[in-house]
Amino acid sequence: EPEVTQTPSHQVTQMGQEVILRCVPISNHLYFYWYRQILGQKVEFLVSFYNNEISEKSEIFDDQFSVERPDGSNFTLKIRSTKLEDSAMYFCASRRQVGAWETQYFGPGTRLLVL
């Protein structure tokens, strides 16, 4: 069964550095998402992406964040200047759109630690 994949599984960076988190959504999916989960807390929506543009973003997704689909398979999240509070697990998700109410499938996550 196809799955969403993410790389790297873990990333450690210094405060102020740029990081790029990578995701490969399921191949026939059209909608892509990024979520984050701070340790011990709930999963929080960051951004959704469709047809090569952002569809929706939360207030967490400020100017430090950007997303891109650089080719036909990858979907990336860039954090320009990381802060300590960006330390979290970042999940990519994707879904098809055959009709309404399609399931979002989550990747395994990238654990980001900002020192």
Next chain:
Amino acid sequence: GENVEQHPSTLSVQEGDSAVIKCTYSDSASNYFPWYKQELGKRPQLIIDIRSNVGEKKDQRIAVTLNKTAKHFSLHITETQPEDSAVYFCAASKSGGGADGLTFGKGTHLIIQP
């Protein structure tokens, strides 16, 4: 925006007993309510979902009920087993053509006592 409240935060039940987790949502336009199970260090995995045009859905030992009037939905697990131990998250979204993200509850840590 949408706000999802989830209770309880921790639930401990004896193996074989039933478990019930409850969520409320605030946005009456929300129409899609999935439940995800997350084991320690792993990705959230969908276990069941319900659309706003139905009141109940069942899949083997798992069932979900939805009360649109009260803006309330619940997860019911019967005949609990040790492998049911995990954190369960409810979520809500306004699906239906758009690309709306899921708003999650804070999660319920379900512990199955042998």
